[in-house]
Amino acid sequence: MIEVRDVFxxxxxxxxxxxxxxxxxxxDSVDAVAGLTFTCQPGRVFSLVGANGAGKTTxxxxxxxxxxxxxxxxxxxxxxxxxxxxxxxxSLGFLTGSTQLYDRLTASELVRYVADLHGVPRDQxxxxxxxxxxxxxxxxxxxxxxxxLSTGMKQKVSIARTLIHDPGVLVLDEATAALDxxxxxxIVDLIRRARDNGKTVLFSTHRLSEVNLLSDDLAxxxxxxxxxxxxxxxxxxxxxxxxLEDEFIRRVEAAGV
Amino acid sequence: MRTIVTVFRKELIDILRxxxxxxxxxxxxxxxxxxxxxxxxxxxRSQADKARSKKLRVACLSDGNAARFVAMLxxxxxxxxxxxxxxxxxxxxxxxxxxxxxFVVAPDFxxxxxxxxxxxxxxxFKSTDDRTIVQDRLRETIDSxxxxxxxxxxxxxxxxxxxVDAVALEDHNVASMEERVGKSVGGMLPYMFIIFCFxxxxxxxxDLGAGEKERGTMETLLTAPVNRFHILLGKFGVVVLxxxxxxxxSIIGLYIAIRASSEIPPEFMNIIVKILGWKTILLVLSxxxxxxxxxxxxxxxxxxxxxSFREAQSLITPLNIAIIVPAAIGLIPGxxxxxxxALVPVLNVxxxxxxxxxxxxxxxxxxxxxxxxxxLAFVSLFVSAQWFRRESTxxxx
Numbered sequence: 001m002i003e004v005r006d007v008f009x010x011x012x013x014x015x016x017x018x019x020x021x022x023x024x025x026x027x028d029s030v031d032a033v034a035g036l037t038f039t040c041q042p043g044r045v046f047s048l049v050g051a052n053g054a055g056k057t058t059x060x061x062x063x064x065x066x067x068x069x070x071x072x073x074x075x076x077x078x079x080x081x082x083x084x085x086x087x088x089x090x091s092l093g094f095l096t097g098s099t100q101l102y103d104r105l106t107a108s109e110l111v112r113y114v115a116d117l118h119g120v121p122r123d124q125x126x127x128x129x130x131x132x133x134x135x136x137x138x139x140x141x142x143x144x145x146x147x148x149l150s151t152g153m154k155q156k157v158s159i160a161r162t163l164i165h166d167p168g169v170l171v172l173d174e175a176t177a178a179l180d181x182x183x184x185x186x187i188v189d190l191i192r193r194a195r196d197n198g199k200t201v202l203f204s205t206h207r208l209s210e211v212n213l214l215s216d217d218l219a220x221x222x223x224x225x226x227x228x229x230x231x232x233x234x235x236x237x238x239x240x241x242x243x244l245e246d247e248f249i250r251r252v253e254a255a256g257v
Numbered sequence: 258m259r260t261i262v263t264v265f266r267k268e269l270i271d272i273l274r275x276x277x278x279x280x281x282x283x284x285x286x287x288x289x290x291x292x293x294x295x296x297x298x299x300x301x302r303s304q305a306d307k308a309r310s311k312k313l314r315v316a317c318l319s320d321g322n323a324a325r326f327v328a329m330l331x332x333x334x335x336x337x338x339x340x341x342x343x344x345x346x347x348x349x350x351x352x353x354x355x356x357x358x359x360f361v362v363a364p365d366f367x368x369x370x371x372x373x374x375x376x377x378x379x380x381x382f383k384s385t386d387d388r389t390i391v392q393d394r395l396r397e398t399i400d401s402x403x404x405x406x407x408x409x410x411x412x413x414x415x416x417x418x419x420x421v422d423a424v425a426l427e428d429h430n431v432a433s434m435e436e437r438v439g440k441s442v443g444g445m446l447p448y449m450f451i452i453f454c455f456x457x458x459x460x461x462x463x464d465l466g467a468g469e470k471e472r473g474t475m476e477t478l479l480t481a482p483v484n485r486f487h488i489l490l491g492k493f494g495v496v497v498l499x500x501x502x503x504x505x506x507s508i509i510g511l512y513i514a515i516r517a518s519s520e521i522p523p524e525f526m527n528i529i530v531k532i533l534g535w536k537t538i539l540l541v542l543s544x545x546x547x548x549x550x551x552x553x554x555x556x557x558x559x560x561x562x563x564x565s566f567r568e569a570q571s572l573i574t575p576l577n578i579a580i581i582v583p584a585a586i587g588l589i590p591g592x593x594x595x596x597x598x599a600l601v602p603v604l605n606v607x608x609x610x611x612x613x614x615x616x617x618x619x620x621x622x623x624x625x626x627x628x629x630x631x632x633l634a635f636v637s638l639f640v641s642a643q644w645f646r647r648e649s650t651x652x653x654x
Binding site: 012061064065066067068086087088089090092094096100101102103104105109113114116117118119145161 | 259260263264267270271274275472473474476477478479480481482483484648649651652
């Protein structure tokens with residue numbers, strides 16, 4: 001379970017960043033996230049939807065303890081992200097579209113490395129690795145260096161390293177953003193399997209087709225603020241525009257933020 | 258401890274598979290000295306052979322004076338006397354390297370010699386290192402000529418030639434050969450070790466910080482349930498090890514270069530081999546260890562701050578000067594180990610290594626050097642740990 005309560009994240013700007021914001025910008029900081037509150041339940045898929053720069057990555061990084069909230073609290077499986085960051089990370093599998101792999105390691109070495117960092121015992125590791133490598137059909141390239149693998153193969157390695165410690169919570173940040181349809185399918189399958197296994201799944205995307213395909217619950221954010229939070233069913237029943245895209249734009253414009 | 262070992266092992270495998278790191282950490286320091294020695298000695302030998310065997314072209318403007326000297330020059334089979342030149346022309350030819358030497362005998366030379374006064378001969382030459390042999394060859398004739406005149410004077414005056422030696426001075430330098438070699442060669446060695454230590458640590462530091470950020474692999478580490486300080490220590494270990502390996506390999510390279518060189522006289526070779534003993538090397542490495550930790554802290558802090566490998570390189574390049582300058586100051590004659598210099602990082606290692614090699618290191622100075630380096634190492638580690646924890650550093654983009 002992920003519980004986000006009234007979370008803010010403010011970034012102080014450097015001189016260069018202020019210059020880049022343009023002459024119209026006033027102040028020394030920006031609120032990347034402003035008062036977000038939502039809950040992701042086990043056995044359900046929660047979609048965090050928003051345009052680029054909406055605050056999705058910042059929110060997910062705070063959940064994964066990489067960033068500290070400026071205000072508010074976040075708990076993962078009842079562990080506070082600020083007070084118990086290591087416990088949070090132990091129960092979390094984090095996968096992003098931008099995270100790359102160590103090209104000079106083999107797929108097996110990388111997965112072993114992540115397992116060691118998570119303190120997975122050797123016998124459990126061997127069993128989990130065989131299970132995951134078998135399910136993802138990775139046997140043919142497990143001992144090849146990652147730099148020599150195709151994008152699809154790399155994505156499978158990414159999934160394997162995310163799952164090797166059997167996390168109860170999966171956080172996926174734009175995980176399909178740079179992938180083609182075939183490679184994206186592996187991620188979609190991962191999300192479905194995780195939900196079926198009772199895990200909490202939170203994924204961010206700006207591809208609304210995936211929201212339609214996977215979501216049980218949904219939060220729509222824009223400029224760090226929540227525009228909608230509820231079940232996908234509630235969202236679709238309240239739709240005033242013909243498509244998801246149109247409804248998304250309508251809500252953003254109506255909010256006027 | 259488990260995390261530190263895990264990160265250390267992974268980072269070590271990673272950098273050992275990087276050709277650029279291997280090049281700077283092992284190949285360059287191993288081959289530099291043997292190649293340098295080979296090139297240096299072969300160039301020097303070929304220049305010396307050329308200077309020894311070439312036929313010397315010399316002009317001698319004497320106006321009939323010092324006829325015996327002119328004849329002695331002419332009798333030498335390896336000298337060609339060029340005639341028909343004015344003083345200005347001959348000087349210009351010496352300057353242009355067309356003549357190896359010009360002798361101008363004073364008009365009153367013969368009269369002066371007859372009166373048992375010094376006769377003046379001006380010797381013009383253009384001096385560069387390899388021409389010293391040429392000058393020596395020409396001076397031989399002048400020396401022979403002078404000896405002949407002196408012998409004649411002693412006979413004429415019925416004097417014993419030894420009368421001109423009023424004091425029979427015998428030098429007895431109590432400094433051992435190790436001390437003398439240590440003070441001279443020992444100044445250069447730490448300079449090389451420190452540079453290699455820095456260069457060897459530099460690429461892994463850039464790769465493990467900015468490189469990891471640029472490649473987008475940092476999140477894998479940051480989302481693991483481990484203490485960030487332990488991650489840092491694992492990375493630190495690899496950077497320090499790389500610096501030390503690089504410095505050690507440079508010592509091995511130097512040892513190979515010396516052993517393989519046929520140009521070094523055996524007695525000098527024995528002293529160098531004695532100097533490069535295990536005890537000395539271990540003592541020097543024990544100084545390099547805290548220095549490398551200190552450097553690793555600075556390098557990693559810069560590397561974590563940089564957005565890309567290239568930016569880290571450009572930020573670290575000026576640091577080269579900050580390393581080279583104090584290391585080079587240690588080479589300046591007169592700069593000696595003291596309580597003040599023992600506190601200055603890099604310079605203290607440079608001076609201490611010189612003293613260790615010469616066998617003249619004072620324990621109190623050595624203690625101050627260790628104290629200074631270990632303190633700085635801890636400060637550097639602390640600063641880089643703080644830096645690694647900062648969100649604005651790790652997610653700077």
